[in-house]
Every structure is written in structure tokens, then in C-alpha cells.
Amino acid sequence: MGKKGPRAASLLDKLPVDPVIIVMLTISLLIFALFLIAPLASLFLSPRSILTTDLLKSYLDYPYISLEPIGDEWIITLDRDGVTHIIFTWRNYGIILNTILAAILVTIFTSIIGVLVALAMARYDFPGKNILRILVIVPLLYTPFVNAFVIYKFLGDGGIISSITSHLGFTIEFQDIAGMILAQTMMFWPIVYLNVYSSMVQIDPSLEEQAENLGASGLKLFRSVTLPLSMPGLASGAAIVFIFSMEDLAAPLAFKVEDVISIRIVKEILSSATIMELSPDTVILALILVVTASTWFIAIKRYVSLRQYAMVVRGGRWTPRRFKPSLLGYLLIYLLMAPWTLFSAIPQFGVLVYAFTEQWIGVTPTGLTLDNFRYIFSEPVTLTALKNSLVYAGSAVLVIIVIAVSSAYVASRVKSRLAWLVDLLSTIPIAIPGLALATGLIILYGFSRASEVWPFSLLNPIEYSPALLLILAYAVRRSPFTTRAIYAGLQQVHEALEESAMNLGASRARVLATIVIPLIGINIFSGALISFVYSVAEVSTSITVGRIHPIDEGYAPMTAVMYEYLTGGYGGGNYIHIVAAMATLILTVQLLVITVTNILLKQRYAFIGV
Amino acid sequence: MVRVTLSGVTKRYGRVTAVDNVSLEIGDGEIFTLLGPSGCGKTTTLRIIAGFERPDSGKIMFDDEDVTSLKPHLRGTAMVFQNYALWPHMTVFDNVAYGLKLRKVPKGEIRKRVKEALELVGLSGLEDRYPLQLSGGQQQRVALARAIVVEPRVLLLDEPLSNLDAKLRLRMREEIVSLQRRLGITTIYVTHDQEEAMSISDRIAVMNKGKVLQVDTPQGIYRNPRSYFVATFIGRTTTLRGIIEASENGVYRVRAGGLTIFGISASGRRFRQGEEVVAVIRPEDFTIAGDGGVNVIQGRVDLVMFLGVFNQVKLSTPAGPITVYLRPKFKVSRGDQIQVYVNPEDVKLYSIAEAVED
Numbered sequence: 001m002g003k004k005g006p007r008a009a010s011l012l013d014k015l016p017v018d019p020v021i022i023v024m025l026t027i028s029l030l031i032f033a034l035f036l037i038a039p040l041a042s043l044f045l046s047p048r049s050i051l052t053t054d055l056l057k058s059y060l061d062y063p064y065i066s067l068e069p070i071g072d073e074w075i076i077t078l079d080r081d082g083v084t085h086i087i088f089t090w091r092n093y094g095i096i097l098n099t100i101l102a103a104i105l106v107t108i109f110t111s112i113i114g115v116l117v118a119l120a121m122a123r124y125d126f127p128g129k130n131i132l133r134i135l136v137i138v139p140l141l142y143t144p145f146v147n148a149f150v151i152y153k154f155l156g157d158g159g160i161i162s163s164i165t166s167h168l169g170f171t172i173e174f175q176d177i178a179g180m181i182l183a184q185t186m187m188f189w190p191i192v193y194l195n196v197y198s199s200m201v202q203i204d205p206s207l208e209e210q211a212e213n214l215g216a217s218g219l220k221l222f223r224s225v226t227l228p229l230s231m232p233g234l235a236s237g238a239a240i241v242f243i244f245s246m247e248d249l250a251a252p253l254a255f256k257v258e259d260v261i262s263i264r265i266v267k268e269i270l271s272s273a274t275i276m277e278l279s280p281d282t283v284i285l286a287l288i289l290v291v292t293a294s295t296w297f298i299a300i301k302r303y304v305s306l307r308q309y310a311m312v313v314r315g316g317r318w319t320p321r322r323f324k325p326s327l328l329g330y331l332l333i334y335l336l337m338a339p340w341t342l343f344s345a346i347p348q349f350g351v352l353v354y355a356f357t358e359q360w361i362g363v364t365p366t367g368l369t370l371d372n373f374r375y376i377f378s379e380p381v382t383l384t385a386l387k388n389s390l391v392y393a394g395s396a397v398l399v400i401i402v403i404a405v406s407s408a409y410v411a412s413r414v415k416s417r418l419a420w421l422v423d424l425l426s427t428i429p430i431a432i433p434g435l436a437l438a439t440g441l442i443i444l445y446g447f448s449r450a451s452e453v454w455p456f457s458l459l460n461p462i463e464y465s466p467a468l469l470l471i472l473a474y475a476v477r478r479s480p481f482t483t484r485a486i487y488a489g490l491q492q493v494h495e496a497l498e499e500s501a502m503n504l505g506a507s508r509a510r511v512l513a514t515i516v517i518p519l520i521g522i523n524i525f526s527g528a529l530i531s532f533v534y535s536v537a538e539v540s541t542s543i544t545v546g547r548i549h550p551i552d553e554g555y556a557p558m559t560a561v562m563y564e565y566l567t568g569g570y571g572g573g574n575y576i577h578i579v580a581a582m583a584t585l586i587l588t589v590q591l592l593v594i595t596v597t598n599i600l601l602k603q604r605y606a607f608i609g610v
Numbered sequence: 611m612v613r614v615t616l617s618g619v620t621k622r623y624g625r626v627t628a629v630d631n632v633s634l635e636i637g638d639g640e641i642f643t644l645l646g647p648s649g650c651g652k653t654t655t656l657r658i659i660a661g662f663e664r665p666d667s668g669k670i671m672f673d674d675e676d677v678t679s680l681k682p683h684l685r686g687t688a689m690v691f692q693n694y695a696l697w698p699h700m701t702v703f704d705n706v707a708y709g710l711k712l713r714k715v716p717k718g719e720i721r722k723r724v725k726e727a728l729e730l731v732g733l734s735g736l737e738d739r740y741p742l743q744l745s746g747g748q749q750q751r752v753a754l755a756r757a758i759v760v761e762p763r764v765l766l767l768d769e770p771l772s773n774l775d776a777k778l779r780l781r782m783r784e785e786i787v788s789l790q791r792r793l794g795i796t797t798i799y800v801t802h803d804q805e806e807a808m809s810i811s812d813r814i815a816v817m818n819k820g821k822v823l824q825v826d827t828p829q830g831i832y833r834n835p836r837s838y839f840v841a842t843f844i845g846r847t848t849t850l851r852g853i854i855e856a857s858e859n860g861v862y863r864v865r866a867g868g869l870t871i872f873g874i875s876a877s878g879r880r881f882r883q884g885e886e887v888v889a890v891i892r893p894e895d896f897t898i899a900g901d902g903g904v905n906v907i908q909g910r911v912d913l914v915m916f917l918g919v920f921n922q923v924k925l926s927t928p929a930g931p932i933t934v935y936l937r938p939k940f941k942v943s944r945g946d947q948i949q950v951y952v953n954p955e956d957v958k959l960y961s962i963a964e965a966v967e968d
Contacts, residue, residue, distance in 0.1 A: 204693065204695065206691040206692075206693055206695035207695050207697055209660075209662055209682070209689075209691070209695070210689065210691060210695040210697075210756075211697075211708065212662075212681075212682045212683045213660055213661075213662075213682055213683070213685075213687060213688060213689045213766075214683075214688060214708055214709035214712060214756070214760060215683045215684075215686075215709055215712040215713060215760075216683055216708075216712055217681065217683040220712065221683075224708070225697060228697075228699045229697075229698075229699060231699075
């Protein structure tokens with residue numbers, strides 16, 4: 001034994017020497033190592049030659065960081081023709097600071113809204129609650145890019161709301177990053193809501209009753225007991241929103257924002273592929289994304305695990321705390337919460353309007369039609385993209401099932417440091433900005449020396465088809481949905497069921513095949529469906545890796561083509577309508593999947609969280 | 611500290627009547643126990659007193675103040691929950707200090723009173739721990755300290771010992787009683803454990819199906835159960851079915867299987883000749899008897915279990931199986947034929963209808 005003996009031994013000691021488990025462990029670790037860890041690591045490692053100190057210093061200045069913001073005002077009011085124009089705008093702090101500041105603001109706004117709505121939904125009963133419960137979820141339905149364009153349509157330059165309010169003597173317009181923040185707040189607040197809500201309904205009612213019994217009520221009760229005990233949910237939700245805001249492309253695209261990291265990376269990454277050289281911008285901005293996001297993620301994860309009180313509770317009875325709101329409560333619910341919820345669901349409905357009409361100029365759309373859908377199925381570019389997406393996502397799901405069954409099983413059944421690592425790796429992809437991963441993948445498999453070594457050379461997205469790399473990227477990014485569903489299923493399967501089979505002489509493989517998989521089949525199926533939808537809707541790697549080749553070469557998936565239509569002049573004057581029709585297809589599949597999984601898993605739509 | 615009065619309190623959940631026209635008078639400084647099986651309405655009654663549930667009808671008074679519709683946080687009660695309901699995000703100190711802070715007690719005094727309360731429950735020095743770092747018994751004490759530190763008008767205890775192991779339960783039981791005696795707080799205690807209720811209470815209300823069946827001292831409940839439910843719920847009993855043959859001076863002659871036994875009516879109600887009744891006898895009321903005489907029952911020993919103070923002996927008799935406790939000095943073994951005697955005063959008769967309904 002070498003000097004490292006004792007440590008290695010203690011790690012392996014706790015690992016049952018069981019071939020099936022070792023194979024599972026190896027598969028999961030290998031895929032995560034090759035397509036998650038290695039690409040992210042290559043962001044840090046490969047560009048030594050590019051990243052000189054002088055260059056790094058230049059990033060401390062405009063256009064990256066500008067401590068003297070450009071632009072004078074946050075809100076501009078103009079009086080023209082007797083109409084007051086209120087314009088919310090943004091003072092430009094440079095690409096990097098803009099991104100972080102906007103993400104912080106979006107996190108704060110979504111947290112406040114999410115907590116208040118969660119409190120109302122978790123503790124109060126009021127007419128119309130069930131309708132709101134459904135509406136709240138609508139902003140989370142994925143309609144790549146287009147929902148943000150609808151928000152712009154309503155509140156951007158010459159928006160519908162202004163057209164209506166101009167009769168009352170004023171207009172409201174959101175410009176640039178101010179608009180992006182608004183759009184992201186509307187799109188992401190339900191993430192906080194869902195996480196906080198699930199925390200709140202898990203609080204043992206007696207903890208609040210005890211506080212009341214000792215004299216607390218109202219705000220004091222909320223501040224001293226309810227909110228602190230909801231912090232795990234709030235922290236998880238907030239972390240996700242922060243990361244989503246940083247890597248979001250839809251809102252900046254719709255509000256024509258140039259100076260944020262995500263937009264800049266997408267532009268740079270494509271030019272680097274055409275000139276066959278990496279731009280430092282791509283690497284550095286991707287690094288900033290990863291470092292910021294993972295710092296957040298790790299901090300929050302630590303924070304949450306410290307506060308998972310596992311509820312001290314044993315026994316006692318569980319009388320859910322539901323109240324009738326006071327008069328003020330009713331006013332807040334019906335005059336603020338309900339309108340806001342309705343308002344933030346508008347974009348998804350707007351997508352449908354775009355999809356089924358010829359024109360939407362001014363307030364009312366015109367020309368009810370199915371032409372936009374006919375276009376998708378007749379135009380070669382879009383039809384190929386549709387097929388590509390189905391094939392890529394379908395293949396990814398096969399890989400996902402292997403990863404997810406392995407990592408969920410290992411995480412729930414094996415007590416070892418390696419199992420802990422598998423558990424971490426299988427949840428972390430949610431928190432890794434897709435654009436950073438995409439950049440890493442292109443560096444590693446497109447430019448690095450590893451990309452010249454067989455079999456990795458086959459993955460080179462520049463020389464060959466990007467299909468293989470896309471499939472594996474989807475698999476890594478979307479596996480957490482399936483892993484979670486399976487993990488939840490395994491929690492329900494008592495280990496004694498497996499032990500008694502093994503005790504009767506069954507091998508681990510046989511136990512898996514005859515006991516475990518039949519019992520969690522529904523979880524695998526539902527999880528796979530969810531992963532499939534989110535693979536079809538995947539944006540970050542699709543519009544980067546998937547667009548390295550021009551889209552008419554026929555490798556691009558749907559979201560890449562959608563992006564191209566929104567930015568590159570495809571589709572003529574009604575390009576938004578065509579993109580909206582594609583988004584509607586994705587939306588339809590999503591609704592189907594949600595319905596099916598809800599029926600199968602009897603589980604709420606709460607997959608998004610740390 | 612107050613007198614608590616419930617009059618005609620009723621609470622329904624849908625078609626279920628959880629609390630059915632309950633009237634109680636709980637004296638100042640008394641330990642009063644609500645005892646009954648799970649689902650009998652005892653916890654709901656307690657929650658109504660605390661203000662977490664509003665009764666559909668009836669009134670709750672603290673002394674002369676009607677608190678029926680007063681919000682829980684204004685009632686000045688302090689409750690100890692079955693699961694202790696310690697806030698996991700606060701230290702022991704903060705948990706105990708919570709109620710005092712709400713009462714705007716000055717900082718220095720909070721410190722002093724929390725310290726005293728923790729001393730009282732024997733937890734000095736654990737102020738900075740979090741609830742999850744404490745054992746079950748310690749958590750229990752924190753919950754108790756948190757309740758008494760605010761000097762509540764009424765102390766409400768909801769199955770406070772049910773999560774503790776047997777030995778700790780006995781100890782905490784004594785501690786709660788001595789603490790209550792020292793502080794003199796009106797205390798309402800909910801439990802399903804009859805032995806616990808017997809040992810700590812000044813008075814007990816036995817509840818079943820939302821109704822209060824009997825309110826009495828522990829001795830009264832044990833010796834003179836007025837209904838079949840109370841008789842069989844409290845302590846161990848043997849029940850024999852029989853038919854009234856005759857009565858004399860309030861003593862009835864009952865034909866039970868192949869036996870004739872004498873007993874008295876438990877509720878004071880008179881039975882008719884030929885009426886079907888159930889006789890309830892406690893095992894410790896039997897003694898070994900000589901031959902012949904009234905209420906001497908002969909039986910074959912089927913099973914002997916050593917319980918320490920007693921031997922629990924199961925006898926096969928012409929009236930059916932009966933259980934008797936015998937002093938270990940009487941050596942009996944399986945298969946022996948023995949004779950036992952029970953005083954007619956200790957044979958309680960109930961109408962069959964009561965027993966069947968139960």
C-alpha cells in the first residue's frame with residue numbers, strides 16, 4: 001500500500017463492493033466529468049495565452065465595468081401634446097455590473113412578490129384562489145423568447161398599455177435594462193413563489209400557534225416565525241432567479257439590450273467559431289457567469305442545509321392554518337395580487353395571439369390564421385429544426401434515464417462520500433449557467449488539444465455535426481428533472497423490500513430489474529417526459545453549439561432557429577408570428593406532459609429549485 | 611390565575627361533532643385533566659380554551675371575562691404542545707424569552723426571568739443551544755419553561771409527556787406536579803393515559819365521543835365509575851354478562867352463565883327483574899376464599915403472569931374468563947382449581963345497552 005492507502009481505503013470502506021453499484025457510480029461520474037466538470041474546468045485552464053494581465057485589467061473599465069454610469073436618469077418624464085410620457089430607463093454601468101445589478105434587482109423584486117403571494121396562498125382562503133393557483137404557474141410555461149417579446153409589445157416603445165392610457169393623458173414605457181428587469185420579474189417570480197409556498201405549507205402549524213398563544217400576531221408572527229422558517233424555500237428560489245436572470249436571453253433580446261453578459265457571449269461565441277479562434281470576451285464573461293452563479297449556489301446550498309430543521313416534530317396533530325382575510329387583506333388580494341398574477345400570465349397568452357394571427361400592430365391583432373403553423377411544416381429550415389429537436393431531445397432522454405437511474409439509486413442507497421458527490425453533481429446542473437457550459441464545451445471539444453484525440457474528435461462541433469455534443473449537453477443539463485423524480489420514487493420504496501429479495505438470494509441486478517424499477521417505473525417515465533420537454537425548449541447550448549454551423553446546413557434545433565428568426569432577418573415581416581407558432585408547439589407538448597405527470601405522480605408542478 | 615368556565619361548548623366539523631355540549635368549571639389553581647381515547651374531543655376542547663378554534667355554540671369564561679371570541683394572542687394562556695413546538699431557528703434563550711419580549715418586559719428583567727425559569731426546569735447553562743441539540747426530555751422542559759415564564763393566566767398542556775420514554779415520563783410527571791403546586795397556576799392537562807391522569811390531577815373529566823361522561827377526583831373516577839365506558843376505560847376490568855334475578859336493599863342477584871353473583875347498580879339506576887346487565891369487576895378486588903358463601907367463584911387457572919406487586923391470574927369460570935390480581939404469597943400454577951371472593955359492593959352493574967353502544 002502506498003502512502004495514500006488509509007484515505008483511499010476509508011473512502012472505499014463505506015462503499016458496498018457490488019458490481020452493479022460500481023458500474024452505476026462509474027457511468028454517472030464519467031458523464032458528469034466529461035460533459036460538466038471538464039468543460040467548466042477548461043474555461044479556467046485553457047486560455048492562459050489569451051488572458052494576459054493587461055487584458056484582464058481592461059475588463060475593469062468601460063464597456064465592462066463603468067463606475068461612472070452613462071445616462072443621467074432612471075425615470076424620464078416628457079410632456080408632448082398634452083400627454084405625459086413616463087419612461088423607465090437604465091443608467092449603464094457596463095456589461096458586467098449591469099448584469100449583476102439587474103440580477104440582484106430581479107431577485108429582490110421576485111422575492112418580495114413571491115413571499116407575499118405565497119403567504120396569501122398558504123395561509124388564507126378566499127374566493128378565486130384556485131384560479132389564481134393555476135394562473136400563477138403560467139409564467140413558468142416555457143415559450144422560448146416570445147413571451148418576453150409580448151411583454152415588450154405591452155410595455156415597450158409604443159406599447160399597448162400606453163396606447164390605452166394615452167387617452168387618460170399619460171403613457172408608460174420601459175426601455176433597455178429597465179424593461180429587461182420588468183420582464184424577468186414577470187417571468188421568474190413564480191419560482192420564488194413555488195419554493196416559498198412549499199416551505200410554508202411544511203411549517204408545523206403548532207410552531208405558529210405557539211407564537212400566537214404567547215401573544216404574537218400579524219407582522220410580528222410573520223417576522224419572527226413564519227418568514228425565518230420559510231427561508232430555505234426563499235433562499236432556493238432566490239438563487240435560481242438570480243442565475244436565470246444572469247443567463248436569460250429572451251428579455252434582453254426583446255428590449256434590445258446590448259450590454260449584458262448573456263447577449264455578449266452569444267455574439268462572441270459565434271464569431272469565434274467562424275474565425276476559428278477564441279475571443280477572450282467569451283471566456284472571461286463565461287467565467288464570470290460560472291463563478292458568480294456557483295458562489296451563489298454553494299452559499300445558498302450551505303445556508304439551506306443549515307436551516308433544514310427537519311422539523312423537530314414528532315406526533316401532535318396537524319391542523320392546517322387557513323384564515324379568512326381581513327378587509328385590508330381582501331383589498332390587497334383583489335386589487336394587487338390578482339391583477340399582478342393575471343398581468344404576468346399575459347405573455348403566454350400573447351404568444352398564442354401571435355401564433356394564430358397575421359399581424360399585431362397597434363392594440364388589436366388582425367387576420368386569424370393557421371399559416372404560421374403551415375409555414376413551420378413546409379419551410380425546410382423550420383421543418384428540419386423541428387425534426388432535429390425531437391431527435392436530439394429523444395436521444396438525450398435515453399442518456400438521461402441511464403444517468404438518472406444510476407445517480408438517484410446511488411444517492412439514495414449508498415452511504416459514501418462518492419454517493420454524496422453523485423448527489424451534488426446530479427443537482428448542480430440546474431445552477432450552472434448554460435451559456436458558460438456551452439462556452440466550455442466549445443473550448444474543450446472544438447478548440448483544445450483534447451479535441452484532436454479520438455474518440456473526442458468525433459464530438460468536435462465545428463468539424464462535424466454538433467448533434468452528438470448537443471445531445472450530451474441536453475442530457476447533462478436536463479437530467480436533474482428525471483433524477484429528482486426517480487429519487488422521490490426511491491424514497492417511497494423501503495430498502496427492506498430490496499433487502500428481503502437479496503436475502504432470498506437475488507443479486508443486486510435482479511433486485512433492480514424485478515423490484516426497484518417496476519416500483520419506480522412511473523417516476524422514470526414522468527421524469528423522462530419532463531426532461532424531454534425541457535430539452536426541446538433548451539436555449540443556451542442550442543443557440544451556441546447548435547448554431548456554429550449556419551442554420552441552413554440543417555443541424556440546428558428549434559430554439560436555435562427561433563433565435564435566428566428573431567435576430568437574423570429570416571421569415572420576412574411576420575417572423576415573430578412564426579416564432580410564436582413554434583413556441584406554441586413547445587407549449588402544447590409542455591401542457592400535455594404536465595397533465596400526464598400530474599396524473600401519474602399526483603405531484604405539483606414544482607420542479608424548479610435548488 | 612383564574613377560574614375557567616365552559617358552558618354548553620359545542621364544535622362541529624362537517625357532520626362530526628367533535629365537542630358536544632361540554633360544560634366544565636375549573637377552579638383557580640387546580641390541575642384539571644381531560645382524559646379520553648384519541649378522537650374523544652379533549653384536544654379540541656383545549657384548543658377552544660386556547661382560542662385556536664371557535665366553538666359553534668357555548669361560552670368560555672376566564673373568571674368573569676367572556677373570552678369566547680377573543681383572539682388567541684390576547685388570552686394570556688400558555689400552551690405546551692404535544693410536539694413541544696420549539697422554534698428550531700431560535701436558541702433556548704430566545705425560545706423562552708419570546709413571550710416576554712412580546713409583553714415588552716425590559717431586557718434586564720427578561721434575562722433574569724428566563725434564567726429563573728430555566729433553573730426551575732433544571733436547564734441552566736443550555737441557553738445558547740438550539741432545540742435540535744437537545745434531548746427529548748430537555749426539549750420538553752424548554753417548552754414548559756417557555757410557558758410558565760410569562761406567568762400565564764391558564765397553563766394548557768396537550769399530551770406533554772407522550773413523546774418521552776417510560777422512565778422520563780414518570781419523572782417529568784412528578785416535576786410538572788411539583789412545579790404547578792409551587793406556582794399555583796390553573797392548569798388544564800390533556801392526556802389519553804389514565805394512569806398519568808390519576809397521578810397528577812386534582813380532578814378529571816373523562817370524555818368520549820365529544821361528551822364529558824364524568825367529572826370527579828381520581829379516586830371518585832376509579833372507585834365509582836358512573837358509566838360502563840368510564841369503568842372499562844380506567845384500569846383493568848373483568849366484564850361478565852348476566853340477567854337480573856332479584857334485588858334486595860339495592861343489591862342485585864345476577865345470573866351470569868353458570869354462576870350467581872351479587873352486585874350493585876353503578877349509576878344508581880334501578881334494574882328490572884329479567885333485565886340484561888354487564889357486571890364490571892376490578893382484578894384487585896378479588897381475594898382467595900374458602901369454600902362456599904356468597905360471591906365465591908370457582909375457576910381453573912389458565913395463565914399466571916408475574917407483575918411484581920401482583921400475580922395476574924386468568925381463571926376459567928362457568929361465567930366466562932375472569933382476571934384477578936393475587937398477592938404472590940398465594941402460590942398458584944396452571945391447572946389449579948381455586949376459589950376467589952369479591953365483595954358485592956365491588957361488582958358494578960351497567961345496563962347492557964350502555965355496553966353494547968360502547
